[in-house]
Amino acid sequence: MMLSCKETIRLLSQGADRKLGFGERVALRVHLAICDGCRNVNAQFKFLRLAVKSLTQDDHEEKSA
Amino acid sequence: MDTIRRQSREQPVSEFDAQSETAEFDAQFDRRGHWEEPPDAWEQPEGALGQKQFLAALEACLRALPERTARVFMMREHLGLETPEICKELEITATHCWVMLHRARMSLRLCLGKNWFEKT
Numbered sequence: 001m002m003l004s005c006k007e008t009i010r011l012l013s014q015g016a017d018r019k020l021g022f023g024e025r026v027a028l029r030v031h032l033a034i035c036d037g038c039r040n041v042n043a044q045f046k047f048l049r050l051a052v053k054s055l056t057q058d059d060h061e062e063k064s065a
Numbered sequence: 066m067d068t069i070r071r072q073s074r075e076q077p078v079s080e081f082d083a084q085s086e087t088a089e090f091d092a093q094f095d096r097r098g099h100w101e102e103p104p105d106a107w108e109q110p111e112g113a114l115g116q117k118q119f120l121a122a123l124e125a126c127l128r129a130l131p132e133r134t135a136r137v138f139m140m141r142e143h144l145g146l147e148t149p150e151i152c153k154e155l156e157i158t159a160t161h162c163w164v165m166l167h168r169a170r171m172s173l174r175l176c177l178g179k180n181w182f183e184k185t
Contacts (some may be wrong), residue, residue: 005103
């Protein structure tokens with residue numbers, strides 16, 4: 001099964017929230033191997049997660065830049 | 066957390082969020098579901114993490130999300146709750162929960178891209 005980019009990023013997102021099935025993981029990897037745009041979004045999603053976590057730590061805390 | 070829970074009860078999540086958000090989301094793809102403009106990588110995003118201005122930009126992007134979408138996203142990513150807990154708490158289906166989380170990520174991606182990464 002070939003995923004579209006739209007389907008791929010939906011699965012990328014869901015992969016952060018539930019365990020993907022075997023077929024889904026394979027289709028995702030195949031698509032990511034050939035698609036720069038979706039790989040970039042994958043990295044952005046990972047960064048977002050990290051950033052929101054760092055927000056937790058810095059919340060209500062004065063930080064010198 | 067209590068505030069989040071209380072608000073959720075008072076305003077049950079029963080429908081998908083704003084149509085405008087969906088339009089912005091769909092505009093990124095052509096009819097076959099491929100990128101209209103493939104997204105570029107953000108340059109050295111890790112460097113932004115310690116910066117106060119970046120965190121302010123991130124907070125502004127979070128505030129710009131539809132209220133219910135932001136609530137689900139923060140329950141998941143800020144409080145670290147598992148999706149079944151969130152679904153149960155907000156009395157929504159797992160599918161609805163995933164849709165909202167995905168929309169939150171896509172909106173934040175566009176917002177941060179526009180307000181931070183394309184500016185620096």
